[in-house]
Amino acid sequence: MTAPKNITLYNTQGSWWAQRVRIALIASGADFETIEIDLQAKPSWFEKVNPASKVPAITYGALKGSDGSNFPENVFRLNESAVIVDFIARLYPSIDYEDPILSAKARLLALQFEALVQTPWTTYSRTIDGSLQALLDGIISFQPFIGDLADVKEFGVGDLLVAPFIGRILPLSKHELGVWPEGSGARLLAALDTEEFKPFRKYIEKISSWSAYQKSYEEGALLARFRALYSK
Ligand SMILES: N[C@@H](CCC(=O)N[C@@H](CS)C(=O)NCC(=O)O)C(=O)O
Known part of the structure; x- marks a missing residue:
């Protein structure tokens, strides 16, 4: 498999759903970026990242250093913590038990x-x-x-x-x-x-x-x- 692409996590500290994805990314050793979303004052572009307007969400393959507002339309984005964790486990199988x-x-x-x-x-x-x-x-x-x-x-x-x-x-x-x-x-x-x-x-x-x-x-x-x- 080719090397995984850049992952950006849209996160809110204190969110337990987002914490699932943080654990998966940290355990994977992936070099990921985090963009904090203030749920009380969500940026207008956040609905482009996640139409459900919730954290966590990720983009896969966006350029590093994006502030979240300017990634290209064709970048893969994903929401729902359990689905994101499964996706990360496919990229980094070491986050699951070998057995x-x-x-x-x-x-x-x-x-x-x-x-x-x-x-x-x-x-x-x-x-x-x-x-x-x-x-x-x-x-x-x-x-x-x-x-x-x-x-x-x-x-x-x-x-x-x-x-x-x-x-x-x-x-x-x-x-x-x-x-x-x-x-x-x-x-x-x-x-x-x-x-x-x-x-x-x-x-x-x-x-x-x-x-x-x-x-x-x-x-x-x-x-x-x-x-x-x-x-x-
Ligand atoms: N089923 C979703 C639940 C995500 C969710 O409800 N996230 C909360 C934060 S813990 C959220 O973003 N709520 C939107 C809001 O408060 O406006 C998942 O597993 O990712």
Whole structure:
């Protein structure tokens, strides 16, 4: 295959969808450029990059040093974080597990996380009477999908799809950043600190130790985004 072309990422710090793509690009070792988009004041040309007007989006093959407003019409552009990550994985296969079985397990984990944890977490953290028990039940059903992945030292596409979401549960809880009664974050942390949730904590530790994840993530920006979102 010919060498990959220049990738430009249209990013917003604090966006978890964009963080997926940042992790993929950092893990790939690609020489990519980043253009920050202020979602409160999007530039008029941004709709040309992504008609859905959302981050993340990428261009592939644009000249380096573009400010985003002046790339040629025929440059390839792509949106939707999971599709962009797949595209990057085709260009840089090393961002996924070499073992197809581990790759499939991690993708299944990401899918199950969305169904079993993401939804009850959103309800718990964004509604005043969300159920802690429903969230804990979801995590218990999710844990078997972690299996041996928490012990494997490698990382893959499934892990990076889930990382921005699983990675913020602990910091947001610690800083009580939810639309929830005060102390809800502390109650969740106390529950997760028990033996029953050891696999979940272990998997979060694995993600947190990943250098591509660490480099993709600035806790200050994440907390600021949620403080603004929740007017806290
Ligand atoms: N399904 C899309 C979701 C992207 C998305 O919703 N991005 C948010 C930021 S986290 C956005 O750009 N929203 C537009 C806005 O706030 O105006 C993906 O996976 O890329």
